[in-house]
Amino acid sequence: QVQLVQSGSELKEPGASVDVSCKTSGYTFSAYIMNWVRQAPGRGLEWMGSINPNTGNPTYAQGFTGRFVFSLDTSVSTAYLQISGLKSEDTAVYYCARTLDFYCVGSSCQKRFDYWGQGALVTVSS
């Protein structure tokens, strides 16, 4: 069965860096785009961007450029999120989520996030 298992909670000081991993199993890793979604405490869902495991090409949403880096290790079917220069406002749960394309017309497809990791809480505090 498809599984996305994320690394555990992290407590970091402002200015530090953090790596969040998302280890996948049960499907062909290179066949599905991986997304990262942020949820600040008590807030909604915010799409940070995605990475194509086939090409390694990342797409970043506005507000998630510069300090945020998506990467992959296809040999272990794992996606990574690195955040550098941590700020208190980065305190959030970070989810990885797989994109499933459907109802495609030519190269244009609808998308839904059909499998999610369990989330990784990153707390930034001195």
Add this chain to the structure above:
Amino acid sequence: DIQMTQSPSSLSASVGDSVTITCRASQNIYTYLNWYQQKPGKAPKVLIFGASDLQSGVPSRFSGSGSGTDFTLTIRSLQPEDFAAYFCQQSYSVPLTFGGGTKVEIK
């Protein structure tokens, strides 16, 4: 960017009630609209995709409708396990934006 506006932000209802949540897109997104349910401490789960198609395994008391800019999620005969937060999401264009969420609470 396409803005997704959900209403209400919260509602109180009783077991057995029917509830409707609305989601409005800032531009035409055809049926590129998904609904997710999120319970406290858990990852979101997709309920409805393509505005009205039920995800496998989701109870039929959940239904979605709409196209263009206005969409609704209806839950008939609320069950105790339905008390959760619900989010809409558009997949018409990047960035893939979510609505602000609706928290369904027990009255």
